[in-house]
Amino acid sequence: MIITRVFNWLTDGSNWKDSHLNTGILSQLEAHIRFTGIALAIAILIALPLGMLIGHTGRGTWLVSAANAVRALPTVGVLVLLTVIIAPHFHGRTDTGYLIPTEIVLVLLAVPPILSNTYAGIDNVSPAVRDAAAGMGMTGPQVLFQVELPCSLPLIFSGLRSASLQVIATATIASYIPLGGLGRFIYDGLAQQDYPQMIGGGVLVAALALTTDLIFATIQRYAVSRGITGRFARGAAARDVQSAVLTEPEVSHA
Amino acid sequence: MKLKFLRSATAVAAVAALGLAACGSSGSSTSSTGSGSSAASDKSVASRLILGGPPEFKTRVDGVPGLEKNYGVVFGKFTVTDTGGPVTVTALKNGQVDAADLFTTDPSIAANNFVILTDPKSNFAAQNIVPIINKAKVTDGVKTTLNAIQAKLTTSGLSALLTKVQTDKQDPDAVAKQWLSDNGLAATGTAAKGVSLTIGSANFPENVILAEIYAEALKAQGASVKTTLNIGSREKYYAALKDGSLDLFAEYTGSILQFIDGSATATSPADVYAALAKALPTNLIALDQSTAQDSDAIVVTKATADKYHLVSIADLAKPAS
Numbered sequence: 001m002i003i004t005r006v007f008n009w010l011t012d013g014s015n016w017k018d019s020h021l022n023t024g025i026l027s028q029l030e031a032h033i034r035f036t037g038i039a040l041a042i043a044i045l046i047a048l049p050l051g052m053l054i055g056h057t058g059r060g061t062w063l064v065s066a067a068n069a070v071r072a073l074p075t076v077g078v079l080v081l082l083t084v085i086i087a088p089h090f091h092g093r094t095d096t097g098y099l100i101p102t103e104i105v106l107v108l109l110a111v112p113p114i115l116s117n118t119y120a121g122i123d124n125v126s127p128a129v130r131d132a133a134a135g136m137g138m139t140g141p142q143v144l145f146q147v148e149l150p151c152s153l154p155l156i157f158s159g160l161r162s163a164s165l166q167v168i169a170t171a172t173i174a175s176y177i178p179l180g181g182l183g184r185f186i187y188d189g190l191a192q193q194d195y196p197q198m199i200g201g202g203v204l205v206a207a208l209a210l211t212t213d214l215i216f217a218t219i220q221r222y223a224v225s226r227g228i229t230g231r232f233a234r235g236a237a238a239r240d241v242q243s244a245v246l247t248e249p250e251v252s253h254a
Numbered sequence: 255m256k257l258k259f260l261r262s263a264t265a266v267a268a269v270a271a272l273g274l275a276a277c278g279s280s281g282s283s284t285s286s287t288g289s290g291s292s293a294a295s296d297k298s299v300a301s302r303l304i305l306g307g308p309p310e311f312k313t314r315v316d317g318v319p320g321l322e323k324n325y326g327v328v329f330g331k332f333t334v335t336d337t338g339g340p341v342t343v344t345a346l347k348n349g350q351v352d353a354a355d356l357f358t359t360d361p362s363i364a365a366n367n368f369v370i371l372t373d374p375k376s377n378f379a380a381q382n383i384v385p386i387i388n389k390a391k392v393t394d395g396v397k398t399t400l401n402a403i404q405a406k407l408t409t410s411g412l413s414a415l416l417t418k419v420q421t422d423k424q425d426p427d428a429v430a431k432q433w434l435s436d437n438g439l440a441a442t443g444t445a446a447k448g449v450s451l452t453i454g455s456a457n458f459p460e461n462v463i464l465a466e467i468y469a470e471a472l473k474a475q476g477a478s479v480k481t482t483l484n485i486g487s488r489e490k491y492y493a494a495l496k497d498g499s500l501d502l503f504a505e506y507t508g509s510i511l512q513f514i515d516g517s518a519t520a521t522s523p524a525d526v527y528a529a530l531a532k533a534l535p536t537n538l539i540a541l542d543q544s545t546a547q548d549s550d551a552i553v554v555t556k557a558t559a560d561k562y563h564l565v566s567i568a569d570l571a572k573p574a575s
Contacts, residue, residue, distance in 0.1 A: 020328075097348070175334070184334070188334065192313045
């Protein structure tokens with residue numbers, strides 16, 4: 001029974017530890033988190049400020065469309081192309097030549113959802129709220145950071161979460177060029193006709209993706225204002241706050 | 255208002271910190287397969303080297319386990335690259351790996367001055383090129399035509415053809431025609447008249463060239479030939495050969511034997527060929543095998559070979575001076 005064999009593979013302690021010629025699950029998990037973490041950090045540094053700027057000023061919206069068009073690039077194709085171009089420049093015992101192409105394709109994948117959701121979140125803040133903030137004497141940056149950003153946090157988080165899921169799932173292709181990560185088990189399992197290993201690798205990727213999403217959901221829960229989420233809101237007063245402020249539109253990020 | 259600002263600032267900071275923490279967690283550790291040392295033969299040449307090859311090389315009988323069993327060679331580390339492709343070649347050239355599993359006909363071996371280590375104990379089974387053909391289509395003319403080709407094929411000759419297709423981007427069909435006329439096999443005749451066959455090939459250039467050579471030669475002898483090139487895996491095209499939708503295929507003795515009979519142990523060319531003749535189903539036969547081989551080989555750079563005086567795979571087990 002294949003499910004039992006997958007379970008046995010996952011629960012076999014020797015599969016988790018490194019041994020001669022074998023890299024264990026723990027090391028590959030760490031490598032996978034590293035690839036994903038680097039890519040997400042870079043993507044956030046690029047997309048979040050850019051999205052806020054575009055949303056606040058209303059200028060350069062074509063950038064959002066352009067970033068979304070990038071999603072159409074076939075990831076494996078770009079990865080192989082970049083590897084062929086970049087890898088020959090690195091000599092000696094280093095995997096930098098493979099790491100750079102991997103991070104580039106993962107960043108390309110993570111930027112569009114974060115960018116478009118940040119932009120959409122800021123852009124969709126109710127004009128009445130923005131007017132009120134300006135009327136209170138707030139400056140442009142104050143409006144952006146103290147009103148628009150908090151109001152758009154739910155959408156920004158949804159962009160982050162979809163980006164992280166995509167990056168975690170796609171980071172498996174790092175194993176297509178010789179890098180580690182959880183994809184190693186999927187590719188090697190297939191090549192070695194060791195299907196429990198292959199499915200086990202897939203299960204681990206799914207588990208990592210769900211765990212990460214849970215972490216983001218927890219951060220989101222405590223970071224987003226109650227006035228926006230309506231959480232704990234009771235009574236008429238709270239509902240009024242909701243109807244006035246809660247203009248979170250259902251912008252899908254597909 | 256102030257509170258809200260703080261809230262959003264913390265959120266952004268927390269998320270950014272999460273990402274940074276993830277990438278900062280382990281700057282130095284390498285991520286590839288294997289983490290050396292602690293081998294039985296700690297002081298051998300091999301223990302200082304990293305071997306690169308396809309994922310299944312780690313578990314294949316003639317892969318890492320075979321090298322240890324036949325030669326006592328235990329590498330310091332095994333890194334998964336690809337199946338004799340550009341990734342392996344680049345990794346070997348640039349020193350990410352020191353030894354690699356490549357195919358003997360690979361033009362990049364000569365192009366990069368790589369050294370093929372000899373395999374005196376036949377760890378790698380013979381992989382002579384052999385036409386597998388549907389018995390119903392074998393007339394004397396077809397047999398003579400194909401066996402004449404088999405007699406002229408050589409490993410280095412095949413490698414040269416591959417260079418033309420892979421490096422010079424020539425058309426496999428044109429390369430095949432050129433090879434036939436260069437070897438005096440282009441004469442037209444009627445030896446195969448009245449035979450109609452479908453020739454298949456796997457999806458790598460060498461196999462396509464071989465299929466084209468067979469096809470052009472048979473066409474010149476009056477056969478009516480159809481080609482189905484670039485079929486994916488052996489599972490697919492072997493089934494087609496068996497059920498008669500393909501009639502002729504250029505195969506490799508060791509691989510096809512292993513595919514039909516996973517328990518086969520023959521390794522020398524003659525043994526493998528004999529075992530293959532027995533293993534084939536009744537409707538298929540193997541014509542003459544060629545001396546041309548496309549087998550796995552352990553390949554090192556010229557510098558590594560010179561440094562450790564490597565000629566055969568066995569030299570890898572010697573103590574490193």
